[in-house]
Amino acid sequence: MGSFKEATAIEAAGDGVFTADLDAQWSVGTKLHGGYLLAVVARAAAELAEHPHLTAISGSFPMAPDPGPATIHVEFLQASRTMTQLRARLTQNGKPCVEALVTQGTLTEDDPWWTRVEPPEMLAEQDSFRFSGKPPGGTFEVPILDVVEARIDPAALGWAMGEPAKQGSICTWQRLADGSDWDPLSLLVALDPVPPVSFELGAPGWAPTLQMSAYIRRLPAPGPVRIRMHANDVTNNRMDEAAFAWDSSGRVVAQANQFAAVRVPRS
Structure with missing residues (x-):
């Protein structure tokens, strides 16, 4: 690795x-x-x-x-x-x-002058479920999950058992498996987390990014980041996803919006 x-x-x-x-x-x-x-x-x-x-x-x-x-x-x-x-x-x-x-x-570690973006309430990282390169409910291997540790609250894993909650939102802990701290470049990986929101909506296939815009707000503190990603609309096999990342100090460090393809299951 x-x-x-x-x-x-x-x-x-x-x-x-x-x-x-x-x-x-x-x-x-x-x-x-x-x-x-x-x-x-x-x-x-x-x-x-x-x-x-x-x-x-x-x-x-x-x-x-x-x-x-x-x-x-x-x-x-x-x-x-x-x-x-x-x-x-x-x-x-x-x-x-x-x-x-x-x-x-030039980024700093300063607190925001104003924000309304608060980190999501989640189980502690060590109490959350870690995905492997062969995630439950997945239809293909995901090698990136062996170099990026992704952990999700077990309560949000219904889609892995064929019972997606279909709330259009997923929160995960993300950590680089090699022990490196996050930086402005690697945060681009965290902002495009695996699994995508489409899994939680009952569409557990590949969701390729078509367009992605990301903004890095400040230098992250050492440790894991929390990611909250949600979708607003899925139409004609296309999905939008909005993501926010908070560092270990609870400050938002990055955000992104992307447009992705998704294969919607037939009714």
Whole structure:
């Protein structure tokens, strides 16, 4: 098992071009995880930025890349006193796989000036159920669950027994299995948690990300993060998901919205 830093490693090739070796461990089924792919792109973009931390990224996924070699092209757009804006594209065999706009800034650990976002009430991490790479009720293996520890309240596991609550919401504890602390890049993985909300709605199949926008609000404290993800509407085999992440101090550290495909069971 490699670390997140190793799995997202890049190498400069000159003129804003970087290469990466996409790691099959960070997959759902046979498809690479959307948050992981955004993290690879964001790591490359940071190399051209004048500010240290990822603060916002919006990515589309026109094609799912395979594990293995990939190329990232980064374009510097502009820099101001407080932020750098860039455009980045991940390609494989000459075909675009991820298109992203990236904003870099400077994050702190400060408390919010104002917030109404409160962490969800959950069982303690050690009392919650940990998923493995072969999750209950799943129809395929999920290798990423061996490098990201995901734990869920047993009371919310009805879908694994064929009795989904269909509330459209899932809360999980997330921790990097290699012992690393979360950072602005790895939080992109936490914001695209496994299992997706569609499992809780009774649709336990692959839910590929089509578009995802994430905002990193502050530097996370060491320890696990709590993730609350909910869906608002499922229509025509498409689902929206909104996620918030709180660190071990109870402060919201990141949020995301994504549009995903989902295979809705026939009535």
